[in-house]
Amino acid sequence: MKWRAERWTPALGRGAAAGLVLACLVAAAAAATLHLAPFKDRLFAYPGILESRDAGAYLVVDYREARDIDARDAVPERRVSGRYVDTAIRRLQRDLVAETPAGPVRHFAVGRPRPPRLLTIYLHGQGGSRHQGVDDFTFGGNFNRIKNLMGRNGGLYLSPDFSDFGARGAAQIAALIARYTAASPQAPVFLACGSMGGALCWRLARDPQVAARLGGLLLLGSMWDEGFLSSAAFRHRVPVLLAHGSRDTVFPVARQEAFYRAISERAPAYPVRFVRFETGTHGTPIRMVDWRETLNWMLSVPR
Template identity: 75%
Template sequence: MRHLVPTLLWLISFVLTTPATALQLAPFKDQLFTYPPILESHDNGAYRIIDYRELRDINQRDAVPERQAESRYISTDIRRLQQDLLAKTEAGPVRHFAVGRPARPRIITVYLHGQGGSRHQGVNDFTFGGNFNRIKNLMGHNGGLYLSPDFSDFGEKGAAEIAALISLYAARSPQAPIFLACGSMGGALCWRLAREPALAPQLDGLLLLGSMWDDHFVKTEAFRRRVPIFIAHGSRDTVFPIDKQEAFYRGIRDAAPGYPVRFVRFETGSHGTPIRMTDWRETLNWMLAVRR
């Protein structure tokens, strides 16, 4: 046993000192949530067109289309790690769901809903083909934390609330990478937070899911820090036209060749398709691998 002690001490030291960039999320129902066939791929795989089909990707995936995912896509055991909380912050009280490890999480993912949504959208196990259930399980099974908050608006006040909430949890686990996923109008908050000098250094990735662009992003602190950007969009999105979002993607690449940005286009997909179809694990593992 005396000879085992140095080895055990080395292993403990290795685990505690391994860089955060070494973290990769373990699989969870990958065979069900991997992307359908890729129709086209450009920019060395950074831009992909995915073969999305409503009859297959909604009707054959949901027991009740757009309301109830088939049982094989979900695992509600994760609810034992889910709490509905009220955080007291400098920006005021922030009601939010927290799923996973609230103290010293290894990774933090925050979802910001769009117009007309609430914190409940991001923890609904059954809608959007079970994709919110997947991110909850990915965080919970990997020692991470998933947050789905309410906020007052998509302007300055809402941004202050989210910034305060993120800072609260970041202080409990300073080494945890933080990823901000924004659905639809929630992107307004993503871009506001990317401009915040105090908060941008805490962000390790932005996910825009059927969301908007920011013509001034290249002037932000997040851009200067080369925060990875993931954009997923339906080709038939009538809320935010895909040509605008594709032009934004091209603008980033032109402004900074080699910038870590990806674009997934769901051919024939609508406004809500990216929330349903985005492969959380693939995207977050890519961001973990390329972040600074």
């Protein structure tokens, strides 16, 4: 692939064909054994489990603002304490524009662009932008952690802008996925959707081409969609994490818990987890989700 003036397009000549085949074989073998190595696990592990049900698929996590915001951040909600981050990862971060059939997609890419062993894509909510997903210091340093996890494990992390939360936005993200997985078709793709970004997660779950590439869906303080039960992603048994604050006033936790039960009742062995952050609010799951534990679980699910 060529990188030029912050824009890139695929460029595969004759000599690259054999390399592409080899890359695909390597990616397939890597995906079968992929397991993310630790990065600041002790700092980002769930602080305590108040309740566990369904053989650990449903967890109630002890969340306290005094500990998990005030004691964690140097400036509450604006700048986390330095020990939670490693900003050296910025050396692998680029602000790019991908030219796609759905139009140009501005995005940050962090990690190794070719060929990635796995991709994690964060889709922001209403009023957000691509900058939110690469901010090293907000949300308790959790975006810095996923950037490092991808960069240190041969993966790629993307934080894009998109036109809307409807069909056009979904087409842009689908095109972005296709571009980045062209040279690594076996690389699993994880979509992490914050708040209203979940509308894109559920739309993309219905897209057969996207669903075939998905390694997991992470809904972080987001919405539910009963249509998922008839989607291509559901048929592919794409793992799902539903993470929610118990005091979320945007999307009530009771509705998301009911959706979790609906998935489990439709397919009792379906790989779905629910993490409830007790006393947490709308943005709590983005701050508190344990990226490594979640992605390693999703990577371990037989497909």
